Amino acid sequence: MASSSPSSTTSRLSTLITWLLYFVPVYIFVLDPLARSWAPESLRELGWSAGLDPDAHDLAESDGGYTPSTLHLTDDSFISPDDGVPAHCPGEADGYRVHLLSRTPLILYIENFVSEQEADHLMTMSLDKYTPSIVYDGVTERVDPTKRLSDRALLDRDDTVRCLEERARAFQGWRPHLYIERMWAQRYNASGHYRHHYDWTGSLARGGDRLSTFMVYLGADCEGGGTHFPRLNRPEGEKWCRFLDCDEAVGLTFKPIKGNAIFWENLGPDGMGYYETWHAAYPVTSGTKVGLNIWSWYQPPRPKKRTRV
Numbered sequence: 151m152a153s154s155s156p157s158s159t160t161s162r163l164s165t166l167i168t169w170l171l172y173f174v175p176v177y178i179f180v181l182d183p184l185a186r187s188w189a190p191e192s193l194r195e196l197g198w199s200a201g202l203d204p205d206a207h208d209l210a211e212s213d214g215g216y217t218p219s220t221l222h223l224t225d226d227s228f229i230s231p232d233d234g235v236p237a238h239c240p241g242e243a244d245g246y247r248v249h250l251l252s253r254t255p256l257i258l259y260i261e262n263f264v265s266e267q268e269a270d271h272l273m274t275m276s277l278d279k280y281t282p283s284i285v286y287d288g289v290t291e292r293v294d295p296t297k298r299l300s301d302r303a304l305l306d307r308d309d310t311v312r313c314l315e316e317r318a319r320a321f322q323g324w325r326p327h328l329y330i331e332r333m334w335a336q337r338y339n340a341s342g343h344y345r346h347h348y349d350w351t352g353s354l355a356r357g358g359d360r361l362s363t364f365m366v367y368l369g370a371d372c373e374g375g376g377t378h379f380p381r382l383n384r385p386e387g388e389k390w391c392r393f394l395d396c397d398e399a400v401g402l403t404f405k406p407i408k409g410n411a412i413f414w415e416n417l418g419p420d421g422m423g424y425y426e427t428w429h430a431a432y433p434v435t436s437g438t439k440v441g442l443n444i445w446s447w448y449q450p451p452r453p454k455k456r457t458r459v
């Protein structure tokens with residue numbers, strides 16, 4: 151076998167060093183400033199980087215209701231705009247208690263996020279609106295009971311719903327460029343379930359993605375039906391066994407408890423979806439579980455057009 155001579159190795163090394171000498175200043179003074187000026191302003195403000203490539207990971211199987219190639223976060227059949235209409239908050243809870251479960255991704259457990267009266271009201275108003283839930287694979291929406299067996303109901307924006315929208319905004323510090331999706335109640339009867347999926351879709355570069363999820367338990371008159379996160383570790387401490395199934399062998403499972411909510415962020419600071427947010431609704435074995443999804447979308451504003459002066 152021929153081996154390279156010491157002099158050819160030295161010449162390759164010197165070619166490489168010469169290339170680096172040219173490339174480093176070109177990167178620092180040309181490529182990097184170009185990439186930064188291309189990045190939408192808001193992404194830079196929030197510490198989000200440019201170059202978001204939605205195809206860098208698989209499109210997640212997720213709830214239907216939108217088509218990432220035609221995102222209109224001004225469409226009020228899909229988004230609840232903050233139109234400043236004041237809402238009275240009938241039956242609002244006295245306050246909620248928050249427990250930190252994970253810092254990265256951010257996952258918080260919220261006790262008493264909705265009061266009993268609010269939960270009952272939302273369940274009653276959804277009763278005549280349920281239709282079979284659908285899944286969306288990035289191309290088509292369809293009913294697929296092997297993946298998701300439940301019914302869902304789009305909630306009218308009455309006072310209680312508007313109060314919850316504002317609660318969700320306030321919880322997230324009134325973060326700019328955040329849009330609350332119209333809310334859906336989701337009802338699982340016996341054997342109802344939702345297989346593992348992400349709530350994010352990798353569509354940020356196409357106009358927006360689900361930055362965060364509140365999974366609220368409105369009705370928990372059931373056996374089974376826990377919300378399972380196989381890629382998270384159960385925090386230490388017996389106290390968590392009030393909210394988590396401490397017999398779970400893989401990852402962690404939240405028990406459905408009426409009025410309580412799980413909040414998590416789906417996207418990291420680079421705009422990519424978190425691998426750890428893979429989750430499922432375990433089958434309900436008896437009774438009925440009702441959940442409420444409150445999704446917040448992040449949409450980077452379009453870069454301002456530069457005008458000559």
Ligand SMILES: O=C(O)CCC(=O)C(=O)O
Binds near residue numbers: 431441
């Ligand atoms: O019902 C649950 O526990 C989870 C529901 C869910 O993940 C969803 O609707 O996206």
Ligand SMILES: [Fe+2]
Binds near residue numbers: 347348349429
């Ligand atoms: Fe989900």
